[in-house]
Amino acid sequence: MHELSVSSAVVDTALKHAAGRRISVVSLRLGKLRQVVPDSLSFYFEIVGRDTLCEGARLELELIDALMSCGSCGHEWDPAPKPQHGSLVGSELLLPQFRCPECEAPGAAVIRGDELEVESIEVEDPADDRRQTAEAPLGSSSPAPS
Ligand SMILES: [Zn+2]
Numbered sequence: 001m002h003e004l005s006v007s008s009a010v011v012d013t014a015l016k017h018a019a020g021r022r023i024s025v026v027s028l029r030l031g032k033l034r035q036v037v038p039d040s041l042s043f044y045f046e047i048v049g050r051d052t053l054c055e056g057a058r059l060e061l062e063l064i065d066a067l068m069s070c071g072s073c074g075h076e077w078d079p080a081p082k083p084q085h086g087s088l089v090g091s092e093l094l095l096p097q098f099r100c101p102e103c104e105a106p107g108a109a110v111i112r113g114d115e116l117e118v119e120s121i122e123v124e125d126p127a128d129d130r131r132q133t134a135e136a137p138l139g140s141s142s143p144a145p146s
Helices: 002-018 038-049 089-093 126-133
Strands: 023-031 058-064 067-069 109-112 116-123
Touching (some): 002 116, 023 038, 038 058
Parallel strands (some): 023 058
Antiparallel strands (some): 023 116
16 A cells, blocks of 8 residues: 555645646656555556546656665665566565675665655646636637737
């Protein structure tokens, strides 16, 4: 259910930025240390967005590779294990390594990989929005006021 709460936060943020306009695209930066499964996130995003201005919006995910830094020896490494042969994308999100592989000191710092932020949204043109939501009969086109 982790992805559900993340989706709610993403939709809330997008709606806040949209300021009443209909959202067409939400771009999200997602660090792999977040342990979020992209497919599940898209699934819940659609559900949470229902009956909001986020309904039907496309979720674009930018997955950020993780990078850790050891405070003792300065070694940097990617804590996410490489995908096993023949595995699916989800497995590379599992079991990040937080202990330095060089000197085995614990408590390494995360340089990147814990991102979870709405980078940008695209909203539809307000004129388009009005045309879609107005209950005017089909074919009634009004010239745009100058
Ligand atoms: Zn180290």
